[in-house]
Amino acid sequence: MIFLWGGLRLWRSPPQPFPDMKLHRNLCEAIIRALEAIFNQKQYADKVLEKLLKSNSKWGARDRAFIAESTYEIVRWWRKLLFLANETYYENGSNYENRVFWRVLGVHLLLQHKSLPPWQEWQNLFLKEIEQKASNIRERAIQHSIPDWLDKLGEQELGKGAWERELEALNKPAEVVLRANTLKISVQELQKLLQEQKIETKLTPHSPDALILATRQNIFQNPLFKEGYFEVQDVGSQEIGRFLRVKAGERVVDACAGAGGKTLHLASMMHNKGRIIAMDTESWKLAELKKRAKRNGIDIIETRLIESSKTIKRLANSADKLLLDVPCSGLGVLRRNPDAKWKLSEKFLIEVREKQSQILQQYSQMLKKGGFLVYATCSILPSENENQVNNFLLQNKNFRLLESKHLFPSEYGFDGFFMALLEKTN
Incomplete structure (x- = not known):
């Protein structure tokens, strides 16, 4: 937050x-x-x-x-x-x-x-x-x-013991995580420069480019931030970028880019070589992404507003890699967005699951044969995660699941995410 x-x-x-x-x-x-x-x-x-x-x-x-x-x-x-x-x-x-x-x-x-x-x-x-x-x-x-209806749903989907463990973890305030922009600096060099400013950080085995702040600092006014040496990005969010296995020179589509935290990470892993098409339905988010990319020294990102289904069709069979970080309940990030649990409703969850299914079905056509797709959410509910992937695979025999991963706050101490890596076989 x-x-x-x-x-x-x-x-x-x-x-x-x-x-x-x-x-x-x-x-x-x-x-x-x-x-x-x-x-x-x-x-x-x-x-x-x-x-x-x-x-x-x-x-x-x-x-x-x-x-x-x-x-x-x-x-x-x-x-x-x-x-x-x-x-x-x-x-x-x-x-x-x-x-x-x-x-x-x-x-x-x-x-x-x-x-x-x-x-x-x-x-x-x-x-x-x-x-x-x-x-x-x-x-x-x-x-x-937590609301009664959400408590019942969580137990129904995860089981009593697992749900209670997640509730305990989700009520702990989130730590502040930085991601070193490796186009400009290594995580060790960034840690040293911050230490010279009396800003203490620690490394984490969960992410090679991450630093966790020991105490709060006015980090967005820090000269190192203004010069594009780091971004603020949770460990789980960083893991999603790595899960896509991007390579320099590839054509990558980030179809639900938002303000572009994961887009920027993808560009750094690609060594700013190739092309990334960052898409979203909100133009102001893409405008923010452009500003961030300039600060990070990244010039391979092209933003594209999704105005209709034609925007997607124009990119059919064009992407080597495709990231679908879809809209979700946000239950995995309640630690930093606690008000979300009071604004959620059963009706919204039904609608967002329908939206997830629609995005996965329609947007997947942008992927080339032999390309990789990552479906990701910041939710811990199976109905938004593996159930969506399984339903998609039943309807699309030309895709296969290579790997999936749950990041539960109770197990590793950061935000909750789900990610699945799919390959388009023909």
Whole structure:
């Protein structure tokens, strides 16, 4: 989750307790406004905070951190905090009264061992009673703070034990992962340059080009970022790029490119040789990709807006490699997008599964005979993952499955992804 603090892009880090910070009314009111926008107006948390934190230039860095981190942690634990505040949780999307947001904020702050000012909104809130109630929670959906319907679906698809392990992992804040742009620098050289700036990082065996930040830094204002030496990209997302096995000189299509994090990774692995056609249905995302490619020193990417099925047909049998990072529920990335679980619905999941099937069926025609296709999601549900691949293979005998991989947050500590490598045989 990227958002703006005072016009500077920052990445979410593990929450800070702010033990010695005095609670100011205006900061708490800002959190209440953010929560109302997220839950009552159904806005996305990152966009809400981006706008909110740009609205007051007098807030210092610590104030902004307090607002942002408090908001995200309340969103993450919304249902549990409602329960502890003796307030009703609405699964149907009904609006909450202003006093509910204040009481939930009060409970959150008490659990962070903050002393509450004697404000009217926080009367009759006592830490001992809250902790006693928390120790007696038996319902899984409340304990892990998730909608009932989603809790039932997760157990149905993954099994009780596996689902509970993923719920535990998905409620842990995401780490910040950098990917060295190997067109300009090695991961070891990048680590050394960051260390010279007193920015501590660590390598990970899960990705050869990745560095994990030890603590949050204003990384998007760092000169090394501005010079294109690295991008911010989760380990699992980096694995998807490598899974496609691209080579220099190939013609590659990234058909659901978005703002192009994986596109840029593909270009670096191709040593900026060959051609990548980056496609998306949103022109603003492709415009952002162009800016990022220029910063990264990449010139083999051509952006192409998907305006109709004709856009796809024009590229029939043209790609050596094809990446389909399809729209999905996003359940694998709840650690950095906790508000997604409150915005999801059973209807949306039905629609997105239909969209996934449609994309896989239609877009696969862009691949040459003998070419490789990667189908990928940031979901952990089989209905969006291996079930989609299996159904596609049943209908398309000219494709075969070479390899598939699940990246579960509970097993390796990063975001959850699925990827399947298919070959077009004739």
